[in-house]
Amino acid sequence: MFDNKNKPKGLKRIYLATLNSTRAFKWLLKNEAAFRQELMLLICSIPLTFLFKITLKEQLILIISVLFIIFTEIINTAIEAIVDRIGLEIHPLSGLAKDLGSAAVLICILISSGVWVIILL
DSSP, X not given: OOOGGGOOOHHHHXXXXXXXXXXXXXXXXXXXXHHHHHHHHHHHHHHHGGGSOOOHHHHHHHHHHHHHHHHHHHHHHHHHHHHHXXXXXXXXXXXXXXXXXXXXXXXXXXXXXXXXXXHHO
């Protein structure tokens, strides 16, 4: 059982949180095709920003917009995991939760695309 009053503090908490995050990233790389695709997009977009005559601030905005897609994909995957943990049977609310997470990713992709178009034009 989790003891809420005896949680790690300080550097130990940061270390344990880093281990948890690393485990999550490894799982995402192994199991989530969308995450791998978005990670490749990030890896390609970073050097791509150096090919344009834009400011450092604009480069960072472009890269952050792609990172925002990855962030949203992670949240979407978390929603899917929670829904599947509750039950694998078909239920309208389960489908809605997954669809809403997917819609959030789509909105982030549209925002990022818009940012890239605006900055590069």
